């Protein structure tokens with residue numbers, strides 16, 4: 211019984227992540243999940259997100275400024291652009307050279323499983339305050 215309930219919660223959380231083009235925080239996922247499972251708790255959402263992350267189904271993005279972690283369902287490898295003004299998080303392509311980069315000369319690395327690249331600055335919305 212317990213297992214099927216967990217499976218349902220996990221399914222709901224995954225659906226929210228798939229439907230959301232943004233990178234929601236756990237609180238945002240919690241608010242969405244409550245519409246489907248009214249008695250779900252924030253702790254449960256965190257626990258499920260941790261499980262999914264450990265299974266490699268969900269990726270956690272930790273902002274460099276120490277804000278709330280954001281989550282996304284896994285898809286093609288990509289980098290993130292983080293706007294420090296509006297706190298926006300956008301997907302950007304991973305520069306090709308990074309995927310073929312070799313670091314053997316500078317560090318004792320045997321294998322690289324993933325590359326987590328953050329580009330930080332201000333987005334075009336925040337940089338140009340003029341409205342159209």
Ligand SMILES: [Zn+2]
Nearest residue numbers: 293296333336
């Ligand atoms: Zn911005």
Ligand SMILES: [Zn+2]
Nearest residue numbers: 282290300301
């Ligand atoms: Zn992303």
